[in-house]
Amino acid sequence: MRVMVDFQLVPLGVGVSVSKYVAECEKIIQEAGLERKLHAFGTNISGEWDEVMACVKKCHEHIHQMGAPRITSALKIGTRTDRSQSIKDKLNSVTSKLEEA
Amino acid sequence: MRVMVDFQLVPLGVGVSVSKYVAECEKIIQEAGLERKLHAFGTNISGEWDEVMACVKKCHEHIHQMGAPRITSALKIGTRTDRSQSIKDKLNSVTSKLEEA
Amino acid sequence: MRVMVDFQLVPLGVGVSVSKYVAECEKIIQEAGLERKLHAFGTNISGEWDEVMACVKKCHEHIHQMGAPRITSALKIGTRTDRSQSIKDKLNSVTSKLEEA
Amino acid sequence: MRVMVDFQLVPLGVGVSVSKYVAECEKIIQEAGLERKLHAFGTNISGEWDEVMACVKKCHEHIHQMGAPRITSALKIGTRTDRSQSIKDKLNSVTSKLEEA
Numbered sequence: 001m002r003v004m005v006d007f008q009l010v011p012l013g014v015g016v017s018v019s020k021y022v023a024e025c026e027k028i029i030q031e032a033g034l035e036r037k038l039h040a041f042g043t044n045i046s047g048e049w050d051e052v053m054a055c056v057k058k059c060h061e062h063i064h065q066m067g068a069p070r071i072t073s074a075l076k077i078g079t080r081t082d083r084s085q086s087i088k089d090k091l092n093s094v095t096s097k098l099e100e101a
Numbered sequence: 102m103r104v105m106v107d108f109q110l111v112p113l114g115v116g117v118s119v120s121k122y123v124a125e126c127e128k129i130i131q132e133a134g135l136e137r138k139l140h141a142f143g144t145n146i147s148g149e150w151d152e153v154m155a156c157v158k159k160c161h162e163h164i165h166q167m168g169a170p171r172i173t174s175a176l177k178i179g180t181r182t183d184r185s186q187s188i189k190d191k192l193n194s195v196t197s198k199l200e201e202a
Numbered sequence: 203m204r205v206m207v208d209f210q211l212v213p214l215g216v217g218v219s220v221s222k223y224v225a226e227c228e229k230i231i232q233e234a235g236l237e238r239k240l241h242a243f244g245t246n247i248s249g250e251w252d253e254v255m256a257c258v259k260k261c262h263e264h265i266h267q268m269g270a271p272r273i274t275s276a277l278k279i280g281t282r283t284d285r286s287q288s289i290k291d292k293l294n295s296v297t298s299k300l301e302e303a
Numbered sequence: 304m305r306v307m308v309d310f311q312l313v314p315l316g317v318g319v320s321v322s323k324y325v326a327e328c329e330k331i332i333q334e335a336g337l338e339r340k341l342h343a344f345g346t347n348i349s350g351e352w353d354e355v356m357a358c359v360k361k362c363h364e365h366i367h368q369m370g371a372p373r374i375t376s377a378l379k380i381g382t383r384t385d386r387s388q389s390i391k392d393k394l395n396s397v398t399s400k401l402e403e404a
Contacts, residue, residue, distance in 0.1 A: 001158075001161070001162065003161075004343065004344075006342075006343070006344035006345070008379070010212065010214070010274055012212070012214070012217075012218050012220070013183075013217055013218030015214075015215055016214050016215030016271050016272045016383075016385055017396075018214070019396040019397045019400060020400060022397045023397050023398075023400035023401050026397060026401055027401065037342060037343065038394065038397065038398070039309075039340060039342040039347055039394070040307065040309070040340065040347040040390045040393040040394050041307075041309035041345075041347060041379050041381075042309070042344075044342055044343040044344055049158060049161075053154055053158075056178075057102075057150060057154075060102065060104075060150075060178070060180050061102065064180065064182050069181060069182050069183040069218050070179075070180070070181040070182075070183060070218045071178075071179070071180050071181070072177065072178070072179050072212055073177070073178045073179075074175070074176070074177055074178070074276060074379070075175070075176040075177075075178060076173065076174070076175055076176075076311070076344050076377070077157075077161070077172075077173070077174045077175070077176060078171075078172070078173050078174075078344075079161050079165065079171070079172050080170060080171040080172070080319075081165050081170050081171075082114075082170040082171060082319055087343045090343040091341065091342070091343050093320075093322040094322045094325045094326050094329060094341065095326075095341070097322060097323060097326035098326050098329055098330065105242065105243075107241075107242070107243035107244070109278070111313065111315070111375055113313070113315070113318075113319055113321070114318055114319035116315075116316055117282075117284055117315050117316030117372050117373045118295075119315070120295040120296045120299060121299060123296045124296050124297075124299035124300050127296060127300055128300065138241060138242065139293065139296065139297070140208075140239060140241040140246055140293070141206065141208070141239065141246040141289045141292040141293050142206075142208035142244075142246055142278050142280075143208070143243075145241055145242040145243055170319050171319045173313055175278070175377060177210070177243050177276070179243075181218075183218055188242045191242040192240065192241065192242050194219075194221040195221045195224045195225050195228060195240065196225075196240070198221060198222060198225035199225050199228055199229065203360075203363070203364065205363075215385075251360060251363075255356055255360075258380075259304075259352060259356075262304065262306075262352075262380070262382050263304065266382065266384050271383060271384050271385040272381075272382070272383040272384075272385060273380075273381070273382050273383070274379065274380070274381050275379070275380045275381075276377070276378070276379055276380070277377070277378040277379075277380060278375065278376070278377055278378075279359075279363070279374075279375070279376045279377075279378060280373075280374070280375050280376075281363050281367065281373070281374050282372060282373040282374070283367050283372050283373075284316075284372040284373060
């Protein structure tokens with residue numbers, strides 16, 4: 001099963017600046033070789049369900065190892081059986097309608 | 102690694118009423134034997150990371166099998182290394198402060 | 203326009219325990235007189251759009267005044283024109299299907 | 304109070320393809336003149352609290368007028384008193400750390 005997710009990790013108990021931790025997650029996602037796109041509230045990731053979810057778990061484990069005692073993260077999960085769709089495809093389906101207008 | 106999540110599944114392409122699908126997910130979560138609490142926007146679930154995530158995957162697979170061509174779901178994920186906490190504990194930490202006031 | 207939301211506020215830069223801040227939000231929601239239901243990952247709130255959103259804004263303002271320099275919150279927003287529905291109604295539409303089974 | 308949000312609107316009861324509705328929301332956000340960045344699971348928007356929230360409300364109203372009987376949307380809300388930050392700033396704070404590595 002293919003999946004497209006939007007993943008945002010927020011470490012708690014490490015002060016107000018969290019970009020160091022977000023950058024570490026981004027490296028883990030890059031190393032996993034998955035299609036991805038960073039934005040200001042998370043990262044769009046696309047791939048096989050088990051690979052994507054293993055990546056999310058690895059992020060939680062790694063951020064705890066870096067010293068964050070608590071993590072709250074948000075994951076939006078999209079699956080569909082009617083057709084396959086990449087992150088670019090999904091974005092294009094909206095932007096093409098904007099250009100038509 | 103223990104995890105507490107809040108899981109909300111929304112099937113698309115099956116009309117405006119989705120409670121039939123949400124009830125099926127609730128059964129899958131019940132059968133998994135995990136600590137849980139249903140609310141109006143999802144279900145709090147607590148357990149081992151792999152068990153909880155297997156349950157989420159099973160829900161996506163089952164709802165597609167029921168005929169929903171597309172699913173968008175939202176998962177809030179909480180992990181902590183400082184102490185263990187059940188769904189009831191987490192709720193009590195707030196309600197006890199309300200009673201004190 | 204009526205709205206039902208699920209609101210979760212997370213203060214950053216105030217350490218690992220956030221229940222003190224969540225309890226303060228709960229008081230603000232109570233004082234607003236809105237239908238509500240607390241769970242382990244937020245609070246279901248129902249009411250008129252402007253009243254509910256004013257309540258969310260007040261929570262952000264108050265938590266900053268309590269000393270939290272940064273807040274990240276999550277709001278799920280449900281509106282419908284086909285029928286009116288309370289928090290209890292929404293929950294019952296699922297639980298009644300579980301009892302039938 | 305400045306706010307940065309991530310807004311994702313999902314219309315229910317209109318079939319499996321929702322990009323037409325998402326494009327309409329994007330137009331409303333553009334017309335509001337707010338700093339924004341579309342991604343595959345929503346749109347980052349930055350501005351004054353009341354302007355941003357008025358925009359979110361307008362999207363719900365407009366999508367209902369287009370015929371969607373039910374909408375579920377997700378809004379992540381970020382506020383901070385320690386410093387001002389644009390969408391680009393927030394993104395750069397992560398990407399600069401990736402380049403250093």
